[in-house]
Amino acid sequence: MERKELVKRIGMSLFGVIICAISVGIFKIAALGVDPFQSFMAGLDKLVPLDFGLLYIIVNALLLIFALVFDRHYIGIATFINLFLLGYITQFTYQFLQTVIVDPSIFVRVACLVVGVVIICFGSAFYMTADLGVSTYDAVALIIVNTWKKGKFQYVRIITDLVCVLLGVGLFVLAGGELWAIPTIAGIGTIITAFFMGPLIEFFNVHIARPFLAK
Numbered sequence: 001m002e003r004k005e006l007v008k009r010i011g012m013s014l015f016g017v018i019i020c021a022i023s024v025g026i027f028k029i030a031a032l033g034v035d036p037f038q039s040f041m042a043g044l045d046k047l048v049p050l051d052f053g054l055l056y057i058i059v060n061a062l063l064l065i066f067a068l069v070f071d072r073h074y075i076g077i078a079t080f081i082n083l084f085l086l087g088y089i090t091q092f093t094y095q096f097l098q099t100v101i102v103d104p105s106i107f108v109r110v111a112c113l114v115v116g117v118v119i120i121c122f123g124s125a126f127y128m129t130a131d132l133g134v135s136t137y138d139a140v141a142l143i144i145v146n147t148w149k150k151g152k153f154q155y156v157r158i159i160t161d162l163v164c165v166l167l168g169v170g171l172f173v174l175a176g177g178e179l180w181a182i183p184t185i186a187g188i189g190t191i192i193t194a195f196f197m198g199p200l201i202e203f204f205n206v207h208i209a210r211p212f213l214a215k
Helices: 003-030 036-047 052-070 077-100 106-130 136-147 153-174 179-184 188-214
Strands: none
Touching: 003 036, 003 077, 003 106, 003 188, 036 052, 036 153, 036 188, 052 077, 052 136, 077 106, 077 136, 106 188, 136 153, 153 179
């Protein structure tokens, strides 16, 4: 890989992670559910008295150790960009939006959800097209399928996502979260990200991210 192309790929990874982190902050404002891994992180965040940014690094560092032990092939520059930046940018975005969008109506929350979905897919397209490593959570399913030869990816990913959501909800309730508030971390937004992100990411891949890399 030429140096110019590597620099472009690193820039795309950095841009993609930043956009994805901003989108998670928007999801939190919408309070209509987040993607499965963030559902787990939201439950853990409710239970553990640490800043979200630091907590995100700790959890992903543990997953990183798992990936390094069993198959370091999936770890790259983008993995560390995700590990060290996403949590803090999400925390900053959420805290900033709380000062701008105060007590949002359901219409504003739905609008935030739609914007969040579009933005996370846009950022994911750049992050994935750069192909410089995956997030530590993504590496788990890939290792189970490709290294341990256990099942097909789509089914393993559904199981890992389901485990994340169940753990997130369990930790949220354990931390004293109200039952009526569960849909804020595992709701319609979680369902949308699970079923509709793929096609939208591919759209941005085909029309924006890949053409940008090819320039």
